[in-house]
Amino acid sequence: MDTVNIKKYFYQILSIFAALLLSFSIAQIPVQAAAKPGTVKLSSIKATDYNKINIKWKKVFGATNYIVYYKEAGSKKWIKIKTLDNTKSSYTHTSSKKYPIDTGYKYTYTVKAYNKNTKKSGAYNKKGLTTNTVPQTVKLNEAKLNSNGSVTISWFKAGGADQYEVYVRNKDNTKWLSLDTVSGLSCTDKYPFEGQDNIYTVKAYAKSGKTGKYDANGVKVYVPSGDDDDKPDITPAPTFTEEQFAAEIFRLTNVERAKHG
Structure with a gap:
């Protein structure tokens, strides 16, 4: 077989193979296209x-x-x-x-x-x-200094909360310290840090164990110390001699008499 016939025969075989390959690929397209996506x-x-x-x-x-x-x-x-x-x-x-x-x-x-x-x-x-679900972030109300030196913290009800954990920190504590866990909407700190700001925040807890976010800024109140320097200045009551006291009584009596004619 001469070279020309060999080349001709080779190209015939090649074209048949290409046609078969093309027809096979086309036949596969509908099958692949009809396939469903996988399970997520x-x-x-x-x-x-x-x-x-x-x-x-x-x-x-x-x-x-x-x-x-x-x-x-x-x-x-x-x-x-x-x-x-x-x-x-x-x-x-x-x-x-x-x-x-x-x-x-x-x-x-x-x-x-x-x-x-x-x-x-x-x-x-x-x-x-x-x-x-997690509880709602607690919205703080106030931190109030009481006359006995304690501080009462209050907040508003958070959706999904079953309990509230109260935290406190001061200038020496960058991390929140757990103060108490309560079911109500207020808590009293009987022993706050004296002579400085006390900062409070509250986190809501659900029975499921989920916790809500909290106010990172918190609410702040200054608590004075027991030192005299921290107590407010009080103006002392005026003192009188006996003569001055008697004169003042006489003056006030005349004022009252004048009011009644």
């Missing part, structure tokens, strides 16, 4: 604030979008709250009128992968991940 694997869930819950997941092949669902723990119906593009693997749900998060309740979340080209959804974790 949930990673973690955390209540980051009294009105915010964060859910994280692993990305899956074939997803153009991720759809986030939630429900109150124990409920059967999932509620669709957000559709994200496939670059996302985390979402923080902030409470709204349409999709509320109420303090004191548990919520369950799940995520489903979706392909907008094939209009197909992948399977999803039906159990989902569940978390307790």
Whole structure:
């Protein structure tokens, strides 16, 4: 076989192989396009604030979008709250009128992968991940110095709180010191730091063990020490001689007589 025929035969074989390869690839396109995205694997869930819950997941092949669902723990119906593009693997749900998060309740979340080209959804974790909400950040009212030298701290009710832990610090303590744990909305510090500012803050606790955020600035009140230098100056009462005292009585008597004619 001469060189020309060999080349001709080689190109014929090559073209047949290319045609077969192309037809095989084309045949596979509908199969791949019709495939569903994978099942989303949930990673973690955390209540980051009294009105915010964060859910994280692993990305899956074939997803153009991720759809986030939630429900109150124990409920059967999932509620669709957000559709994200496939670059996302985390979402923080902030409470709204349409999709509320109420303090004191548990919520369950799940995520489903979706392909907008094939209009197909992948399977999803039906159990989902569940978390307790955290209590609301405590809003402080005041720190008041009492006549006996103690200090009473008061605050407003925080949603989802079952107890409140009270903390104190002063100029020598950069870290908060735990003072007491109470169920009411006030607490008295019987032995505050004397001769300096006392700074107080309060953190809310739930039965679930979750804690809310706290006011890092706190409320401040100055507590004087028992030293005379810290006591306010008091002007002494005037003193009189017997003659001056008698004259003053006579003067005041005449004033009263004049009032009554």
